[in-house]
Amino acid sequence: MFKKLSILRSISLLAISGLILSLAGCGSSSTGASSSASSETRDYYKVGVITSLSGAEVYGGNVTKYGYDLWADAVNKKGGIKVDDKNYQLKLIYSDDQSDPTAGANAAERLITSEKVDFILGPYTSGVTKAVAPILDKYKVPMITGSAESPTIWTQKFKYTFGTIPAADLTANSPLDTLAKLANPPKTIAVLGVNDAFSKAVAEAFKASAEKNGMKVVKYDVVPAGTDFTPLISAIKQLNPDVLAVGGHETEHMQVIKASKSLGFMPKAFVMHYGITTPDFIKNLGKDGDYVYGAAVWTPDLKLKDDLFGTVEDYVKASKEKFNVVPDYTQAGCSATGEAFSAALAKIAAKPPLSEQQREQLVKALEEIDIQTFYGPIKFATEGNWYHDNVGLKALTIQMLNGDQLVVGPDNLKAKDPVYPVPAFNAR
Known part of the structure; x- marks a missing residue:
């Protein structure tokens, strides 16, 4: 009898311990990507990309992909993003929004909670961008879109969403x-x-x-x-x-x-x-x-340059060699999103993986950057109807x-x- 009670007591203690661990797990998930990122060890930035790889807007989705890929290629060929005395490579993790806002929101959640990305490069369409932005605010993960141009994105003043192309208005x-x-x-x-x-x-x-x-x-x-x-x-x-x-x-x-x-x-x-x-x-x-x-806001014959891509002519050559296309302003804007992130990461000396506190610092750093690139100036508005949109281009x-x-x-x-x-x- 005593032995049976002892066994039952052990089972009960195990059950209670399991319940405590389960509750602890539920509590930690509310912090989103921060707790999981801080317990992870890696020497590269994990970058989420949400764009239309299928569906009605796949043509434009491919344009954004070309731009994002060229940025990652250029950075990795130079050794990575330099923070303090070390360089960190980039790994792009793509998620297809299927040209659909709901699918885009699901893709954002998956990249943040499952893939534990450090930051995100944003969608081709404005509709998907508007669906993704609240998810980013929820989990406190910054994103720059190199494509979306609807003014209604910026009037909603999403804290973690930025854009390199001026709004259509x-x-x-x-x-x-x-x-x-x-x-x-x-x-x-x-x-x-x-x-x-x-x-x-x-x-x-x-x-x-x-x-x-x-x-x-x-x-x-x-x-x-x-x-x-x-x-x-x-x-x-x-x-x-x-x-x-x-x-x-x-x-x-x-x-x-x-x-x-x-x-x-x-x-x-x-x-x-x-x-x-x-x-x-x-x-x-x-x-x-x-x-x-x-x-x-950009054409392939502009006389601009920067330290990453070189001249506009160099950027056009890289695009032709890799994708056999002459880039347009959306593709260039997508490549420039990465340059904005690179500058902000270096400024705050944020090493991967990023914690929630570092992502908060990254947002503030993005608000303060004022850089000249092969695409033109990047400076994000911090107030008004174009909050977090790049208003430096003509x-x-x-x-x-x-x-x-x-x-x-x-x-x-x-x-x-x-x-x-x-x-x-x-x-x-």
């Missing part, structure tokens, strides 16, 4: 401002937008810019993703606007050009902001993509020709005069 007005200064400027415009965070913001900016410059808006429509543009273009053709401006991504832009050509509609200019510089737009449309206007008006991004405005920065009206599809 700071750049999208550039093409119409350039056209408005011509001797014979456009008088009428139709504006289409896709109902996602970035595309809608671009369409709104186009409309506001057109009205500011005295153009009559004969059509303004924001449509769901996946909409067939053919009937919309057919209706716009009847209105005969001088300009058709489209807020979308490269897939929608290609669809609009193809639908316009099939219907025999050729306005005096297409204006499309981002997407027209991507390899897929150039490859799939060929001559039909020529003369389209867009907005940019908008350029570009016009595509033979796959090249030609700067045609503003006047003090242009490489050539804008072509307006543009040639018909069958006259190129």
Whole structure:
């Protein structure tokens, strides 16, 4: 009997010990990545990357991947990020957001809690970025996106989210401002937008810019993703606007050009902001993509340089050698995200793996950096409507020709005069 009671007592003690350990484990998980990171030992930075490797925005997702990969390659070839007297290599851990905000939020949680990443390089789309940002605030893990441009990201003032590309409401007005200064400027415009965070913001900016410059808006429509543009273009053709401006991504832009050509509609200019510089737009449309206007903050012919990539020409060469593509401003912006992290990590002497306290210091260091890169200046706003967005870059008006991004405005920065009206599809 005594032996049986002793056995029962031992079992009870084991059960209680297990319960205590279980409760202790539950308590430690609330600190997110901090406790697990502090108990880990490694001599490299583990960098999470969230982007669209599948789904509707895979084209743009690949652009971000090229940019992030080039940064990691360049750093690792130079020995790593130098902190004090030691260099630390980079390891990128990719997670596919499937072009979907919910999948993006899940990817962020997985990278933080399972992979124990030190920091994150952010998504291609603004919609996914907005879904990921609250997760980062919850676990106190900093992220810089090299792509997202919706103004609604920055007005929400997420503490741990930064961006290297100025918001669309700071750049999208550039093409119409350039056209408005011509001797014979456009008088009428139709504006289409896709109902996602970035595309809608671009369409709104186009409309506001057109009205500011005295153009009559004969059509303004924001449509769901996946909409067939053919009937919309057919209706716009009847209105005969001088300009058709489209807020979308490269897939929608290609669809609009193809639908316009099939219907025999050729306005005096297409204006499309981002997407027209991507390899897929150039490859799939060929001559039909020529003369389209867009907005940019960087082009491959700028005379900029830094210690990591060298000149812009060197960066373009590296991109061609590794991916066989001429980089656009999103790819360059993604590479520059890493340069911002490198500068901030060196400033606070943060060695991997990062603790919660170090990640907090990293956020403060990012708020204070003011660096010149091959991409241009990086300085994040710390207040106002563009909180944590890079407000150091100026908008350029570009016009595509033979796959090249030609700067045609503003006047003090242009490489050539804008072509307006543009040639018909069958006259190129």
